Amino acid sequence: MQAEIITIGDEILIGQILDTNSAWIASQLNDIGIHVRQLTSVADHKADIQEALSLAMGRADVILVTGGLGPTQDDVTKQAFCDFFGCSLVRDESVLAHVIGVFENLNRPMLEVNRKQADVLDIADVLFNDLGTAPGMWIEWQGKYFAIMPGVPFEMKHIMVQRVIPRLQQMDGRGSIWHHTMLTGGMGESFLAEKIADIEASLPEHIHLAYLPKPGTVRLRLTATGKDLPILQTETQAIQAQIQARIGKHFLAGEDTSLPALVFERLDRQGLRLTTAESCTGGDIARLVTSLPGSSRVFVGGAVAYSNELKTAMLGVAPETLAEYGAVSEQTVREMATGAQTNFGADYAVAVSGIAGPGGGTPKKPVGLVWVAVAGRTETVAKKFQFGGNRLVNIERASAAALLTLLFLIQKEEGMSKSTRSKNDKRHS
DSSP, X not given: OEEEEEEEOHHHHTTSXXXXXXXXXXXXXXXXXXXXXXXXXXXXXXXXXXXXXXXXXXXXSEEEEEXXXXXXXXXXXXXXXXXXXXXXXXXXXXXXXXXXXXXXXXXXOOOHHHHGGGEEETTSEEEOOTTSSOOEEEEEEXXXXXXXXXXXXXXXXXXXXIIIHHHHHTOSOOOEEEXXXXXXXXXXXXXXXXXXXHHHHTOOTTEEEEEEEETTEEXXXXXXXXXXXXXXXXXXXXXXXXXXXXXXXXXXXXXXXXXXXXXXXXXXXHTOOEEEEESTTTTHHHHHXXXXXXXXXXXXXXXXXXXXXXXXXXXXXXXXXXXXXXXXXXXXXXXXXXXXHHHTTOSEEEEEEEOOSSSOOOSSSOTTEEEEEEEOSSOXXXXXXXXXXXXXXXXXXXXXXXXXXXXHHXXXXXXXXXXXXXXXXXXXX
C-alpha cells in the first residue's frame, strides 16, 4: 500500500515554519506497513491544491493532507476539496456544539467565521478533533482514501492516532517494512560505495540500500519490504554481516546511533573518564558529548584554549613548543592532550588545534588544516587533516574526526586489555 503526504500552507513554502508534520506522519505509516511514496508541499491556492490531489491519486492509495482548515480567508483547503470532489459543505451540529463549548470555556466571543469551523464536506466522515476547533475528514473516492487534518501539530497527531491509524490498520494490502541502520566511520561515501558495490548489486529487489553521509560518518540504511517481518530482519542481518566483514574497523555499529553516543557508551561501560582540550572547535566536542543524557558519568570537563597563553597555563604546553612549531602542529596538539589528561584527571583526553578559516591561513598552514591528538591509557596518537574553506563545516568535520580518532583508540586499548586478561587467564589455568 502506497501513501502520499500533502502539506498545505504558504508559511511552509517561504520557510516561516518547518514541516515537521510530514516526518511524523511518515514514521507512523512506516510502523503499520504503509510505504510513503512522496511528500508534497503546496501553497494556499485552490488550483495548486487540486493539482497536488490529482497527481497524488496517480501515485498513492492513501493521501494524507494537513493544513488550511482554519476559519480565515487564506485557508482554502475545504473549498478546494469541494471543487475537486464535486461536493458541498454542510454544517455538522456535533462539531458546532464542540466549537461553541470551546469558546464558552475560554470566555471568548464567538464570531460567524468561527462557526464555519463546523463546515465539513458532505461526502466525508468527520474525524472529531477533541483538542481544537477544526475537525478532520475521511473520504473514500474512486478507490482512494483521503485523510484531511488540521496543520496544528498536536491536533493533527491526536486525530492521526485516534481516528486515522485505526482505519488504516483495518485495510488490506499492508505489508511489513523493516529499516535496518548501520553506522560506518572514517570512510567517505564514494569510497564506501565502491568497497561494497558487489554486495549492493546482489541485493534482492525487495531490499534497498541508502547512504546517509555526515562529516566523519556514513549511515547505511537497509529498507526491506515483504509479508514476513522476521524473515526481513534475518535477511538484513545477513547483509550487515557481509558489510561488516568487508569494511572492518570502519563498521562502527549495527544500529541507528551516533559517534558521540558510541564514544560515551564505550567509556561508560568501562568506568572511564574523558576530557577535552579544544582550540579551533571552540567547545564543539564538549557540546556533542554533554548533549547525551548521563554524560556527567564520563565527561569531567575541558578547556577551550584559543590563545597560546592559555594553552600554556591551562594545558601545560611548553612555550618552546609553541615558538618552534606553532599552535597548529602535531607537537602542540600532543602536549595539549597529555596536559589535559594530567591536569584534569581523565583516562582519555581529546585535543584539537587548527585553522578554521576563512582567514588565518598561510602557504605552509592553509585554511582547513587541523591536528587532532588523543591521549589514552597506553599511548597518545595524533592525526593531521586537511579540510576546506568553510569555517562551520571545518569545525563540524574536526569534531567528528576527533571523536572518531578517540573511538578507534578506545577500541584498540580495550582489545589490548582483553588480550592481556586472556593471557593472564591462560597462565593461571
